[in-house]
Amino acid sequence: MKHLSYGLVVSLLLSLLSPAPAQGKYADDFQSSLQALNVGAIFHDDPTYANVTTPYNLRYHFSPVSVTFPRTAQDVSNIVKIGAHFNKTMVPRSGGHSYISNGLGGTDGVLILDMSNFKSITVHEDNTATIESGNRLGDIALGLFHQGERALPHGACPYVGIGGHASYGGFGFTSRMWGLTLDTILSINLVLANGTIATTSKAQNSDLFWAMRGAGSSFGITTSITVQTFPAPLSGIIFIYGWILTPANATYLISSFQNFVLTNDTLPQQLGGEFYVTPGLSPGTVSIYFFGGWWGEPDDLDAVLEPYMSRLPKPASASVQRGTYLDSLVARAGNMTLDTTTGPDVMDTFYVKSLMTPEDSPLSDEALEAYFSYLATEGASSEVGWFSEIELYGGKNSRINEIPLDETAFAHRKTLWTIQMYGYSKSRLPPFPESGFAFVDGMLNSILNNSPKNVYYGAYPNYVDDRLENYEHLYFGSHYQKLQGLKTKYDPRNRFRFPTGIRPL
Numbered sequence: 001m002k003h004l005s006y007g008l009v010v011s012l013l014l015s016l017l018s019p020a021p022a023q024g025k026y027a028d029d030f031q032s033s034l035q036a037l038n039v040g041a042i043f044h045d046d047p048t049y050a051n052v053t054t055p056y057n058l059r060y061h062f063s064p065v066s067v068t069f070p071r072t073a074q075d076v077s078n079i080v081k082i083g084a085h086f087n088k089t090m091v092p093r094s095g096g097h098s099y100i101s102n103g104l105g106g107t108d109g110v111l112i113l114d115m116s117n118f119k120s121i122t123v124h125e126d127n128t129a130t131i132e133s134g135n136r137l138g139d140i141a142l143g144l145f146h147q148g149e150r151a152l153p154h155g156a157c158p159y160v161g162i163g164g165h166a167s168y169g170g171f172g173f174t175s176r177m178w179g180l181t182l183d184t185i186l187s188i189n190l191v192l193a194n195g196t197i198a199t200t201s202k203a204q205n206s207d208l209f210w211a212m213r214g215a216g217s218s219f220g221i222t223t224s225i226t227v228q229t230f231p232a233p234l235s236g237i238i239f240i241y242g243w244i245l246t247p248a249n250a251t252y253l254i255s256s257f258q259n260f261v262l263t264n265d266t267l268p269q270q271l272g273g274e275f276y277v278t279p280g281l282s283p284g285t286v287s288i289y290f291f292g293g294w295w296g297e298p299d300d301l302d303a304v305l306e307p308y309m310s311r312l313p314k315p316a317s318a319s320v321q322r323g324t325y326l327d328s329l330v331a332r333a334g335n336m337t338l339d340t341t342t343g344p345d346v347m348d349t350f351y352v353k354s355l356m357t358p359e360d361s362p363l364s365d366e367a368l369e370a371y372f373s374y375l376a377t378e379g380a381s382s383e384v385g386w387f388s389e390i391e392l393y394g395g396k397n398s399r400i401n402e403i404p405l406d407e408t409a410f411a412h413r414k415t416l417w418t419i420q421m422y423g424y425s426k427s428r429l430p431p432f433p434e435s436g437f438a439f440v441d442g443m444l445n446s447i448l449n450n451s452p453k454n455v456y457y458g459a460y461p462n463y464v465d466d467r468l469e470n471y472e473h474l475y476f477g478s479h480y481q482k483l484q485g486l487k488t489k490y491d492p493r494n495r496f497r498f499p500t501g502i503r504p505l
Contacts, residue, residue, distance in 0.1 A: 030086040031066070037078050040069035052114070053104060058349040059432050060101040067093075067112040073189065073197050073223045076113060080221065080495070081195035083111045089497045090193075092221045095136050095161020096345070099352050100466040102217070103164070106498040113221055115163060123147035123229065128186060132224045133163040138338035141329050150229035151325060153178040156332045159345040166225060167216030168461035169410060171391065171400075171418065173272035173293035173332060179399040182213040182410060184227040190220035193491035211486045214409025214461075215476065218483070218502035219490050233270075233295040236328025241290045241309075242317035244280050247372035250288055251365050253312065254390065257290075258362050258416070260308040261395030268304060269397050270296035277372075277388040283380035286372055290315075293332060298322060349432050350424035351384075353444045354463035358455060359394045359401065359416040367450040374446040384423040384436035388443065391418045411477030412458045419447070420463050437467070466499045475500065 026033040034041040042049055043066050052067045065088060070076045083090045088111040093103035100106060118132035121143035127150060131140060138158025144150040153174045155165060162181075170181020178184070187201035188209065198220070200209035211219050245253065254275060261267055273292025280286045294301045321331040329338060337343075357363055379386055394401050394416040405413040412418075421443040423436045448457065459465070459474040472480045480502070487494075488504040 026082060026085055030082070030088070033082045033086070034066055034068060034079070037068075037075065037082070039071070039075050039079060042067045054347070055101040055104055056097050056345070056347055057099055057101060058347055058430050059351065060104070062101055062104040062106070062110070063108045064105055064112045065109050067114055069114050069117055071117045073191060076191045076221055076223060077195045077197050079111070079113055080191055080193065084194065084493075084495055088495075090221075090495055091498055092133070092163060092217060093161075094133050094163025095159060095165075097157070097160045098164060099350075099464045100499065102464065102498040102500065103161075106466065106500075110498075115161075115221075115223075118223060120224070121147070123150055127229050128226055129229050130224050130226045131162060133161075133222045135162050136160060136340045137162065137165065138329075138333070138336075138340050141326070142338050144229055145232055145326055149232045149325075151178075151232040152181065152184060152227060152229055154181045156329075156334075158333055158336055158338045158340050162225070163222055164217065165462065167212065167222070168214065168464075170462075171393065171460075173274075174295065175400055176272045176392065176395070176398045177269040177295065178230055179403060180410065181227075182408060183399075183403055184229070185213055185225050186228055187226045188212050188216075188220075188222055189224045190222045192220050193493070193495040207486055208490060211409050211483055211490075214411065214479065215483050215502050217498070218487055218496055220496070232325040233328075234325070235295070235298050236323065236325050236331075237294040237298060237301055238321045238328050238331035239290075239292050239294070239301075240317070240319045241315040242287060243289075243313065244285050244287050244316055245372075246285060247369050247376050249313075250277075250286055250372040250376075251368040253288055253290075254363070254368055255365055256311055257308055261392065262359070262362065262416070263396075264307070265396055267396040268296055268300075269399060270294060271304060273392055275390040277375060277390065279379055279386070280376060284376050286376050286379070289317075293328060295325070295328070348424055348428050349430050350422060351432060351436055351440050351465075351467075352423075352463050353421045353440050353465055353468070354460040355417075355419045355421075355444055355447060356393075356412050356415045356458040356460055357417045357419070358457070359414050361452060361455045362416060363447070364451065367447045370446045370450040371443070374442060378439060378442060382423070382436070382439045383426075383433040384439060385426045386421075386423045386439070386443075388422065389420040391420065392416075393418055405478075409476070409479050409483060411475070411479045412460070415458070418460050418463075420460070461500070464500055468500075471500050476502070 090111045092113045096103045115134040118134035120132045123129045137160045155172045166181045276289040276291045278287045423440040461475040483502045487502045
């Protein structure tokens with residue numbers, strides 16, 4: 001308790017020891033109580049209900065008990081208190097990009113707090129910034145840049161909401177240089193499961209601050225985060241080199257790069273990227289794209305890559321886009337605008353698995369060739385479309401891996417690769433073929449079945465999978481037991497609950 005403010009201690013104790021509020025404090029029923037708050041609560045019989053409950057992943061269809069639209073922290077507090085009084089499960093929705101629709105509760109009957117009204121972005125004189133939790137990544141990039149040319153590490157898709165992104169990681173091409181999004185957080189304003197409005201930081205409620213950076217939505221509803229920003233680079237380059245390769249040659253491509261980043265002591269942090277894998281032009285081949293970003297001196301990039309690229313066959317395709325920092329973010333997003341107010345978000349029908357591999361156990365040629373052989377053969381006849389992203393977290397001088405494991409609840413600090421394995425309905429609409437699950441599972445198993453059994457291979461919580469067995473270990477690793485203890489302390493009745501959340505003891 002020594003890290004808790006006195007007021008928060010008192011509030012928590014009262015919530016645990018005091019009887020439930022008298023029924024007379026609220027209207028006679030849940031719906032009337034919410035409507036009295038004037039927070040735009042939408043229920044099943046509302047004509048806009050279908051619109052506000054449409055998921056990003058169309059494999060899912062959940063029916064929340066209500067979707068609310070708070071405007072202030074006090075609104076959030078009042079909604080949470082009513083939800084608790086009527087014994088409702090509650091979840092926040094920031095951008096709505098959860099792969100398994102956790103932002104709609106992950107099941108029916110959940111009370112949703114849609115945070116889309118929380119749109120403020122303020123850069124302060126000390127170059128910290130306060131970002132409310134309804135913002136999306138594209139708008140954050142624009143807002144920070146236009147208020148003093150500041151920047152933050154984050155993912156590529158402009159429509160991803162900051163709430164979940166910063167709660168469970170927040171990887172992007174600049175993460176080798178600046179860390180994950182959650183690594184930049186200095187403090188968090190949030191509402192607890194009993195309705196208490198609180199602030200967490202290293203100096204204030206530090207145990208809760210630790211938990212929020214890695215498992216946030218199990219513990220509180222974030223209304224804003226204050227982050228350390230970085231000077232936006234003066235320029236940026238996004239490059240894509242493509243090859244059509246046999247499994248053996250694809251293995252050489254990745255294995256050579258793996259050796260390059262692990263043995264190059266002067267590998268610049270300004271280099272980030274991934275290998276993007278899609279079906280080849282014919283069965284027995286795959287298309288691989290070295291998709292990277294560079295935010296150092298523009299003229300230095302070729303020299304940095306030369307020791308690797310000189311060992312490879314000439315690319316079948318090449319694209320190099322040079323420009324400002326914002327230009328590089330647009331190029332990284334597939335030339336999609338960063339301004340999310342210009343059009344609606346896209347949707348998809350898909351299933352995803354992920355694998356996080358440790359630096360001290362690099363992928364073997366056997367595992368890589370098994371993976372590419374599977375994609376080149378099974379992938380050619382699959383009923384689903386697919387791609388894979390082999391994302392570079394580590395290598396020499398990676399900021400992600402410089403941060404001690406126990407600094408935050410994020411449980412993967414010595415990762416070399418994070419591999420996303422993505423299968424989607426070819427029409428991008430339901431139904432998702434049943435065989436698609438087995439195909440994507442097979443992508444993962446082709447690596448694991450050809451890798452050491454005594455190595456910890458994690459999974460990335462933002463590529464969330466509700467079919468994942470032992471998600472507690474794979475997402476949260478050695479931190480799960482501590483997180484359970486904190487869940488018991490801050491949300492013993494499990495009000496903030498979803499399929500892959502932290503459970504109280």
